[in-house]
Amino acid sequence: MVLIQLSSLVSEVSHGQAFLGLCSLLISLIVILLIRQLVKQRRPRGFPPGPSPIPVIGNIMSLATEPHVFMKKQSEIHGQVRYLNYCGNIWHIMVLNGYDAIRECLYHQGDVFSDRPSLPLFMKMTKMGGLLNAKFGNGWIEHRQLASNSFRYFGRFQKPLDQKILEECMFFVDAIDEHKGKPFNPKHLVTNAVSNITNLIIFGERFTYDNCDFQHMIEIFSENVELAVSGWAFLYNAFPWIEYLPFGKHQKLFRNAAKVYNFLEQIIRRFSEGRVCNFPRHYIDDYLNKLDKSAGDLGTPYSRENLIYSVGELIIAGTETTTNTLRWAMLYMALYPNIQEKVHKEMDSVLGSEKSPSLADKKRMPYVEAVLHEVLRFCNIVPLGIFRATTQDTLVSGYNIPKGTMVITNLYSVHFDEKYWCDPGTFSPHRFLDSNGNFVRREAFLPFSLGKRHCLGEHLARMEMFLFFTTMLQRFHLQFPPGTVPSLTPKLGMTLQPLPYSICAVRRQQ
Ligand code: HEM
Numbered sequence: 060m061v062l063i064q065l066s067s068l069v070s071e072v073s074h075g076q077a078f079l080g081l082c083s084l085l086i087s088l089i090v091i092l093l094i095r096q097l098v099k100q101r102r103p104r105g106f107p108p109g110p111s112p113i114p115v116i117g118n119i120m121s122l123a124t125e126p127h128v129f130m131k132k133q134s135e136i137h138g139q140v141r142y143l144n145y146c147g148n149i150w151h152i153m154v155l156n157g158y159d160a161i162r163e164c165l166y167h168q169g170d171v172f173s174d175r176p177s178l179p180l181f182m183k184m185t186k187m188g189g190l191l192n193a194k195f196g197n198g199w200i201e202h203r204q205l206a207s208n209s210f211r212y213f214g215r216f217q218k219p220l221d222q223k224i225l226e227e228c229m230f231f232v233d234a235i236d237e238h239k240g241k242p243f244n245p246k247h248l249v250t251n252a253v254s255n256i257t258n259l260i261i262f263g264e265r266f267t268y269d270n271c272d273f274q275h276m277i278e279i280f281s282e283n284v285e286l287a288v289s290g291w292a293f294l295y296n297a298f299p300w301i302e303y304l305p306f307g308k309h310q311k312l313f314r315n316a317a318k319v320y321n322f323l324e325q326i327i328r329r330f331s332e333g334r335v336c337n338f339p340r341h342y343i344d345d346y347l348n349k350l351d352k353s354a355g356d357l358g359t360p361y362s363r364e365n366l367i368y369s370v371g372e373l374i375i376a377g378t379e380t381t382t383n384t385l386r387w388a389m390l391y392m393a394l395y396p397n398i399q400e401k402v403h404k405e406m407d408s409v410l411g412s413e414k415s416p417s418l419a420d421k422k423r424m425p426y427v428e429a430v431l432h433e434v435l436r437f438c439n440i441v442p443l444g445i446f447r448a449t450t451q452d453t454l455v456s457g458y459n460i461p462k463g464t465m466v467i468t469n470l471y472s473v474h475f476d477e478k479y480w481c482d483p484g485t486f487s488p489h490r491f492l493d494s495n496g497n498f499v500r501r502e503a504f505l506p507f508s509l510g511k512r513h514c515l516g517e518h519l520a521r522m523e524m525f526l527f528f529t530t531m532l533q534r535f536h537l538q539f540p541p542g543t544v545p546s547l548t549p550k551l552g553m554t555l556q557p558l559p560y561s562i563c564a565v566r567r568q569q
Contacts, residue, residue, distance in 0.1 A: 103151060105459030109133075109142035117144035119293055125551065127442040127471035130154050134472060140456045143467070145297065150176065152465045153455070156472040158479055158503040164455060165447075165468065165510035170195075173511040174448040176465040179299040180292055180309075184316055188360070189368025190515075191376055195450055198360030202369050203515060205349060209260055209342040210519055220259075221418050221522055227255050227265065228415075228530035234268055235535065235564045242540040242561035245389055249527075250277060250382045256523055257377035261370055262330045263341035276322045279315040280375050285552035286312040323367050343370070373516075380440050381520050383556040385527055387438040388431065390545065390557050391486060393537045398488060401426055403567070406533055416529035418522060424529070425498035429491035431524050435506040436474045437486050440554050444468035444508050470505055479503035535564040 110133060112118050121129050121143065134141055134156035143152040155161050164172045174195040177187055185192045190206060193199035210220075231252040235245075248268065254277055255265040266273045286292060291308035295301055301309065330343050339345040346366050353359035392399040405426045410416055421428065447466040452459070475483040479502065480490065493499050507514035514520070539545065545560035 103461070106142045106151070107140040107153065107456070107458045108137055109144065109154075112144035119145060119290075119297070122288075122293060127439070127469055130467070130469050131156055131472040131475060134469075138456075140458060145293075145465075150178070150296070150465050151461070151463075152467060153458075153460055154467045154469060155455075156469045157476045158473045158505070160456065161468055161470075161473055161505065161509065164466070165508065165513075168453060168455075169510045171449055171451055171453045172447050172466060174450045175512075176446050176448040176463075178296045178446070178465075180287065180296050180312075183299075183302075183313070185368040185372075186364070188362070188365045189372050191372040191445065192368075195511075197358075198365070201349075201360050202365065205345060206342065206369065206373060207515055209345055210516070220256075220519075221526065223259055224256055224523055224526045225415060225417070225530070227252055227259075228526055230255075230265075230268070231527060232530055232534050235531065236566070238564065240563050240565040242563050244559050244561055245386060246382075246559060247274070249385050249389075250281075250378060252527065253382045253385065253523060254374060254378040256519070257374050259341075260519075261342045261373060262326065264330070272322065276319055277374070277378060280319050280371070281379050281552075283312055283315050283319075284375065284379055284554060285550070286315070287553055288551070319371060320367055323370055327366065327370060342373070376514075377516050377519070379554050379556075380516075381523050383440050383554055384431075384434060384438070384520075384524055386557050387440075388434045388524075388528055389531075389537055389562060390547075390560060391434060391437075392430075392532070393539050393562055394544070394547075395486065396538070398430060399532070399537065402430055402532055403536070406529060410529075410533060412533070416526060416533065418525070420529075421525055425492060425496060426488065427525070427529060428498045429488035431528060432491045432501075432504065433486060433488040436480075436504060438549070438555060439471040439474055440506060441508075442469070442471040442555055443553075444470050445512070445553070447512065468508065470508065473503050473505050476503055531564070534567060536567050538563050538565065 110118050110121060113120065130141065134154075139155065139157040139160035141154040141156065143154055145152050155164055175181065175187065175192050177194070181187060181192045187194045188198060190199065190202040193202060231248065234248050234252075235243075251266070251268045251274065254273075258265055286308055289308045289312075291301075292312065294307075295309045301307060302313075304310075327343055330341070331347055334340075334344050334347060336348055336351065339348060343366070346361065346369075350359075350361040350363070350366070353361050392402070405424055406416070409420055409423045444467070447468060449460055449462055449464045449466065451462045454460070474480070477483065491499060491501060507517040507520070540561055540563055543561070546558050548558065549555035550558050
């Protein structure tokens with residue numbers, strides 16, 4: 060009896076000891092992991108300074124709300140070149156603020172700053188192929204060249220592109236007219252009209268404004284532009300295994316992408332029917348011809364998959380940006396009737412009420428040009444550019460930046476750089492005019508970024524903005540519904556867009 064009690068006591072004691080041992084082992088393991096994490100989390104030697112990171116998540120919280128504003132404020136205290144810790148240094152991030160730092164890197168070290176970071180999200184979406192997300196190298200060069208040739212040679216077999224844009228402008232103003240001066244949200248109309256210009260280049264055709272399938276595709280695609288900078292997307296980039304969690308916004312992003320690619324595959328097949336070699340009708344034909352010619356070449360960057368990725372990238376890069384610029388432009392015209400009045404005055408004196416605007420009129424409309432430039436500066440359509448990465452070790456403002464560092468270009472900080480802009484927080488088209496009212500280019504104006512990866516569609520976007528804006532304002536006076544003023548707070552994604560608003564487009568009596 061005594062023996063049994065003794066043995067159970069011994070066993071209880073040894074259980075307790077084992078439990079205590081296990082606990083202390085676990086605690087030591089956690090402490091070791093934490094110390095390892097903190098050591099890892101230290102700023103790499105030679106890197107620029109940055110805000111103190113929180114253990115494990117680093118500075119991820121700084122990217123949560125208005126990261127462009129946060130980064131600019133930080134740079135005012137600590138310098139233009141900053142370091143950000145992303146989830147314990149899984150990614151080294153350098154943030155460039157202000158015109159001087161961005162020019163030093165993107166322009167003076169063009170080759171070094173022309174890569175894209177192989178973030179898990181980009182890998183998942185486009186396998187770093189296609190065009191916009193492609194790694195710097197032959198594949199990117201070939202895809203960029205092919206796309207810019209398609210833009211340039213559009214019209215070889217049909218009307219010049221500006222004529223086609225003007226045709227779309229007519230559909231656009233007719234659709235606005237259907238609202239008969241009553242309030243409407245211009246988002247869908249502007250999106251459809253703008254995307255049709257890219258559609259003409261890619262597919263050789265426009266889609267009618269009631270094409271639900273295309274509209275749905277654009278909607279979920281632009282939802283992805285927002286989701287791509289959501290907290291879940293940042294988490295996925297740091298911990299890709301969360302792909303296997305059944306919940307989270309990243310799952311929505313993947314589902315949307317799958318639907319978009321499926322839709323694109325179908326329409327690419329439809330529009331490539333009847334293709335005749337050497338007589339490309341549009342970008343798809345051009346691409347498929349290249350694909351055919353490179354058959355058997357194992358190193359070719361052309362593939363059906365890369366075709367889908369690049370078509371998707373061209374559609375979204377061309378639509379989201381120009382649409383948001385025009386939506387902001389409409390909003391600011393209604394907000395500042397005195398500026399709108401000057402636009403109307405200039406247009407009336409150059410065009411009258413009958414003549415349609417054309418690109419040739421641009422030079423004679425410096426005020427319109429100044430307004431569109433100020434919208435691009437003030438509204439910062441792509442506030443943080445598109446993430447870049449370094450192709451080799453380099454030196455920036457005395458800091459050692461290793462190859463593969465992710466680079467964020469804070470374009471917002473360029474447009475609000477006090478060294479180059481007087482009173483940058485005020486919307487004032489006059490900053491783009493000289494004392495004689497002539498349009499003047501400004502150096503620190505980079506809405507399309509700079510260097511080898513600068514926006515491929517800049518020329519096209521400028522044509523679209525001018526023609527859509529002038530055609531619309533020639534006919535209409537824009538005003539908010541009585542008693543309303545919409546919020547000017549932007550909705551944050553990869554782009555900054557206005558929150559949905561209603562506007563009245565009232566026919567002008569000239
Ligand atoms: C107002 C309109 C637009 C703005 C503000 C804008 C802005 C930008 C910016 C900031 C970049 C990032 C460049 C970088 O990596 O630093 C970019 C890239 C790009 N944009 Fe645009 N964009 C506009 C219109 C367009 C249009 C109309 C198209 C084509 C249809 C287009 C196609 C592209 C492409 C393909 C890239 C990636 C270039 C590359 O990686 O080589 N964009 N754009």
